[in-house]
Amino acid sequence: MSKKSYRAAINEALRQEMRRDPTIVLMGEDIAGGAGAPGEQDAWGGPLGVTKGLLAEFGRERILDTPLSESAFIGAAAGAAATGLRPVAELMFVDFMGVCFDQIFNQAAKFRYMFGGRARTPMVIRTMYGAGLRAASQHSQSLYPIFTHIPGLKVALPSSPYEAKGLLIAAIRDDDPVIFFENKMLYDDEEEVPDEPYAIPFGEANLTREGDHATIVAFGRMVKLANAAADRLEKAGISCNVVDPRTTSPLDTGTILECVEDTGRLVIVDEASPRCNMAADISALVAQEAFGALKAPIQMVCPPHVPVPFAPNLEDLYVPSAERIEAAVRAVMAYKAREAA
Amino acid sequence: MSKKSYRAAINEALRQEMRRDPTIVLMGEDIAGGAGAPGEQDAWGGPLGVTKGLLAEFGRERILDTPLSESAFIGAAAGAAATGLRPVAELMFVDFMGVCFDQIFNQAAKFRYMFGGRARTPMVIRTMYGAGLRAASQHSQSLYPIFTHIPGLKVALPSSPYEAKGLLIAAIRDDDPVIFFENKMLYDDEEEVPDEPYAIPFGEANLTREGDHATIVAFGRMVKLANAAADRLEKAGISCNVVDPRTTSPLDTGTILECVEDTGRLVIVDEASPRCNMAADISALVAQEAFGALKAPIQMVCPPHVPVPFAPNLEDLYVPSAERIEAAVRAVMAYKAREAA
Amino acid sequence: MQMNREDLLQAYRRMRTIREFEERLHLEFATGEIPGFVHLYAGEEACAVGICMQLTDRDAIASTHRGHGHCLAKGVEVAGMMNEIYGRKSGLCGGKGGSMHIADLSKGMLGANGIVGGGPPLICGAALTAKVLKTGAVAVAFFGDGASNQGTTLESLNLASIWNLPAIFVCEDNGYAESTSSAYSVGGSQAGRAAGFGMPCHEVDGFDFFAVHDAAATAIARARAGEGPSMLHVRLSRYFGHFEGDATTYRAPGEVERLRAERDCIARFRKRVTEAALLDDADLDSADEAVTGEIEHAVADAKNAPLPSEADLLTDVYVAY
Amino acid sequence: MQMNREDLLQAYRRMRTIREFEERLHLEFATGEIPGFVHLYAGEEACAVGICMQLTDRDAIASTHRGHGHCLAKGVEVAGMMNEIYGRKSGLCGGKGGSMHIADLSKGMLGANGIVGGGPPLICGAALTAKVLKTGAVAVAFFGDGASNQGTTLESLNLASIWNLPAIFVCEDNGYAESTSSAYSVGGSQAGRAAGFGMPCHEVDGFDFFAVHDAAATAIARARAGEGPSMLHVRLSRYFGHFEGDATTYRAPGEVERLRAERDCIARFRKRVTEAALLDDADLDSADEAVTGEIEHAVADAKNAPLPSEADLLTDVYVAY
């Protein structure tokens, strides 16, 4: 056990799994870096250094730098997965899905069903998402609702270094295609992470905090903000459950519904665009399945329905904040007050 | 006024608008058909004959058959729209979006915002969606939630011939990119459609039927099924509002919320995959904004979270049916009974 | 390249099986009993068979919407296919895939594909598996002239080239993508594109089984030797419409009849092997008879086979969920 | 092709403006005041300027993530750009786009683009507008060696070819896509690909302004005459990292220094025009001075300009909603 960054935790998961299983290969743009160049090999380890150092151990046979051809190499990952490898492909920013989505949602995701259960597609697509890096509208999106919409895909959103290592190992060992969403603002976060490999099962939410008054469900980086808001609320005598579902598909509906049954009040925090997103998905689940337990309207804390702006001051307004989460919890609490009045 | 099919209504809208505005061009695969071939020109008019006959009037300068290169020609539509044309591109099946989504969601949809309001992108993408044609998992999807998720896109779902003509004319005249979803099972439906051009404004729901007991919100082809269910329920003394939002983006939240305020019971019918779909979106809207009016859990009638199966008997089970809608309405009505008991 | 008697008979039988399968589906489709879209391969048999008969079950192929011929050539079973096309539980995909999604991974057949240009990236992956695991296998992507304009296809040519993959890209150029002629839609040439991405291209007369066979042999040998990918540009013709129901008014009057009469790949094969006394008419006639019986049987069987059960709707989405 | 004195001075001034703009951003970025990703064009100036100075505001260009040079060459204003890069309300895009999304449609500049390969399809559209509305305009897509492997780019070459569009595809081959060399990532050759899609390609030394200018003149004339698209394969080099912050360890030691010393496009231009007595050093020195002042002013201005207001977050998503 030692302190590791989110970046290091991901790197360690890849390294340990690759040691264990020789059929695992990595592919992506500059995931080593320097291919064919006169200077340093492994020059980048991806644009944010996440895969740095793996080349030395596994060589260019298993760490495959690709041309700028996402359809070809993400599709190659799918074809390799169907024929005996276990590829982990990197789609550098999830914003780039638009040039290769077919290979993900019509090919990899559907093989098993359309081939009558006779295919297995054990592949992982690691990708970076989220706002905050002042990277503007084509490098800051949180497109997991789109992938969650597609039957046949699994979607993981690690919210911390510990989660990142365990969920990535689970993703790699999974026999279905998994889209693994790394939040770009978390790479430097550190926490205690076991040195040995461990897998965190998909579809089991993490109740990061327990409370009596309200339930906050949050995804990815938003879990941190939700806990910050809960800290402040605690001081004001409002205690919250904070649920990190970890995977949006499969979704641990049981834990969410139980928490709502207990607290009767729900706030959902989603960094994705507000229409047809995970906040809506969970809201709908609860409004159908735990309606009787609800004591107040469900509050969704999401960005506005606009592209991610470049200007830092606008981007900071765009992303849900601990303040907005706190205000939403206060609003669901206030509803009770009004009722009682 | 005369009886026209959905197909003919769309064709007429295109023809009338092209006569009015010389900057409108059509592009797509086989939208005329026979390009470069020795036999008939205009051999297809699209695979289902929707654009048939336009070539004779407008010529190959304005009816542009394309190679099988969706990224290039959908992107060309975006580039043409930004520079002075008003293109209507056909993406034959919406299932093919995966090979060209970038040009739609990162380019066309974002021009205006990321260029600070100094761009206009008046383009329409006509596309075919929905199950029922035994076309299996790559030709039967209803992917409008994905497009609705994207800020900058507008999304229309005409539910009948009258709607198709009016909404398409509105789409063509709109200065923003519009994704126009034609349900493949509706092309042969007929109803009275005015001969002259008319536009149905976006963001104004059509209350296709009024009732006191429950509200049904349904999209596209599902509007017909919702009305069939409402007919049957009427006979059993249960009267329903049936709301056709017409466009999912912009969404007429006002009409939906009013109807829920009136009836207190809501059923949403969505042909799209159940996770992060329009049923969830509207459910969430209501659970946040009209919670106090709700007398029963919101019921969603959707397909299961599986790809669309080929076998006709399975496909028929997959698509929401009038029976399932009826059962859902009875369930929200029964909830009241239980409460009272 | 020399072929022995057994191989020749096998080639003939496979081509005839495809022809009979497709001609029969053409008739059956007209009765309305076959659901969905069906794209027939009749006329193009020499291509699929000339290539696939040189492959083993470890070698992979990716097919297209026009996939029956590739399946049969790769050794996929007639009965399982026919049942699938009729949407029966006993179909190869349990009735969930249909004509456009028949696959049999145990035979190295990675699936027909409803997405034009869907296959080439997958084949880069199958070839990568062969390379990484050093299985000695090759992987073949079939794609049409229409698909040759799809970015997925073009990217795959480059990826296979720079990764030096044991892959073969077979452009089945039947002159049309739906109703659009390749003369209109294809800028430049297939061979020029192959060269542009750094791989050799063989121009092949797809009506001539032996021409296909020889070009494929060269490309397969090159791939197996680790020397990298090749393209085969095969000119051929489909006898039926794009899909069943297509009136094919875009074709020249008599175009298909002339090709059937003058260039048919099966007739030409038969003429050549009998004239060279490699096989005799009796051998071939009895193959014909066997094929007719097999297809007849498969159709009758499929028509009476049970449908998927309601529970099947929800299975096979995930391995575990 | 002959260029008059005024044009030469204009070309020099534009190249110098780009150089100064980028060198200054390099310094300013290091202070931490510039948000986000910044990709500098320094070293490649002859390409953007040699081409764009032959275009009018009606002619369209589509740019890349490395877009400052294309903007400035196309006549986009320094101040508006600098303000945008600093995320100010007075920026060309109101601060909503930033370095990767600067556009000025009034100047025919359709935008920098954060998506590699995003521009070529758009340029097919701009060229189509010119063709349908018979404006006589041309449209130019700039794209990198990395982008040349993207399906969107490849499809666009074909579309422009078969539609005979007045389009020009400029492959700015600086040898790297991020840290990956084009020697590794590009199978075949750019010229081979152009030929494969049926268009001519000019191989151009991108350090030589006049070589770029002449090749562009030919391609533009061809496009304006309705004779169809061309490719320019321009070899050049970027002086800074892929983005600011890149340590460029993948490059050979001294690679950039040598290029700067021996082949720099601006130094070469200066030498040539002064040796030929077309311009004298005094002209050029005073241009240098003017440019320095302009950039200095723009930076100071941008640093003090007001930020967007909270309300701006929600505007400009739709024309009407």
Ligand SMILES: Cc1ncc(C[n+]2csc(CCOP(=O)(O)OP(=O)(O)O)c2C)c(N)n1
């Ligand atoms: C991405 C995509 N675009 C369009 C289609 C519709 N479509 C199906 S087959 C076809 C023509 C294919 O032509 P070609 O590749 O030449 O194959 P052929 O049918 O001639 O065998 C088209 C346009 C599709 N299935 N997928």
Ligand SMILES: Cc1ncc(C[n+]2csc(CCOP(=O)(O)OP(=O)(O)O)c2C)c(N)n1
């Ligand atoms: C579709 C897509 N894939 C990957 C990236 C990440 N990326 C940004 S620039 C770049 C390299 C581009 O190289 P090249 O086209 O040669 O242009 P250069 O940077 O050399 O000017 C990459 C991989 C992206 N922005 N878009």
Ligand SMILES: [Mg+2]
């Ligand atoms: Mg074809």
Ligand SMILES: [Mg+2]
């Ligand atoms: Mg480059």
